Amino acid sequence: MSDVLYAVIPAYNESDNIEALVEEWVGPITATGSQARLVIVNDGSKDNTAELLEQLAAKHGEALVVLNKPNSGHGATLLYGYRYALEHGADFVFQTDSDRQTLPSEFPAFWDARHEADAVIGWRSGRQDGFSRVVVTRVLRLVVRLTLGVKAKDANCPFWLMRAGALAEILPTIPPAHNLANVLITARFLQLGMKVKWIEVTFRPRQGGVNSINIPKIIGIGRRAVADFAGLRRLAKPKPAGD
Numbered sequence: 095m096s097d098v099l100y101a102v103i104p105a106y107n108e109s110d111n112i113e114a115l116v117e118e119w120v121g122p123i124t125a126t127g128s129q130a131r132l133v134i135v136n137d138g139s140k141d142n143t144a145e146l147l148e149q150l151a152a153k154h155g156e157a158l159v160v161l162n163k164p165n166s167g168h169g170a171t172l173l174y175g176y177r178y179a180l181e182h183g184a185d186f187v188f189q190t191d192s193d194r195q196t197l198p199s200e201f202p203a204f205w206d207a208r209h210e211a212d213a214v215i216g217w218r219s220g221r222q223d224g225f226s227r228v229v230v231t232r233v234l235r236l237v238v239r240l241t242l243g244v245k246a247k248d249a250n251c252p253f254w255l256m257r258a259g260a261l262a263e264i265l266p267t268i269p270p271a272h273n274l275a276n277v278l279i280t281a282r283f284l285q286l287g288m289k290v291k292w293i294e295v296t297f298r299p300r301q302g303g304v305n306s307i308n309i310p311k312i313i314g315i316g317r318r319a320v321a322d323f324a325g326l327r328r329l330a331k332p333k334p335a336g337d
Contacts, residue, residue: 096127097208100184102175104168105192106137109146115192116150116158122198123188124157126205131159131182134192135175138165169275173268176261184258189276191252195298203293204255212260212288215280216253216295234277244284249277253295260288 101123123132147160179187190196204214238249264282283290
């Protein structure tokens with residue numbers, strides 16, 4: 095039996111990107127097997143993202159799953175998609191974002207390495223989307239190390255492949271509406287001593303649409319991250335065997 099892949103991509107107001115995104119990704123994902131699914135989670139978009147996704151779903155059939163939900167933010171939307179993938183029989187769960195900053199051509203290397211680790215995670219040695227985003231990456235890496243006690247090359251890279259069983263073990267420990275869910279999941283992989291393989295990836299500027307992140311939002315995210323991660327410090331020490 096082949097390994098079943100579910101690729102989860104959250105989308106919010108991505109009418110400029112969504113058609114190109116699906117056409118770029120549906121091929122590499124379904125190339126892994128006939129049961130593979132590209133799962134787009136529409137987080138209550140206010141533009142015509144939902145209508146475009148409906149058209150694309152009619153075109154691609156079972157290969158494309160469209161989930162529409164009320165707006166709840168990036169982190170909660172990711173967790174919604176991850177739970178869907180686990181509930182529907184995924185063996186592996188891949189995630190990237192809908193702004194098309196990552197390259198589908200780099201996915202096969204992750205799939206080829208799927209049995210080498212519990213998580214194959216991308217790391218961005220050079221970001222092409224502006225200095226403020228570079229600062230976010232560096233600050234998050236420092237915050238994760240100081241508050242959660244682990245060293246991650248790139249704690250929030252939206253290009254990673256997880257073994258479903260490992261994700262299922264970690265998911266119940268992640269607050270359901272946490273904005274930086276991927277950061278916490280990455281930290282949990284490392285805290286629990288699970289095997290992580292890092293692969294360098296390209297990270298382009300946003301390929302269409304409007305960037306919703308600005309300096310005030312970055313500062314707010316950073317402050318919230320420090321407070322939230324400090325409160326979750328207790329997760330850094332797994333229970334001893336037999337407890």
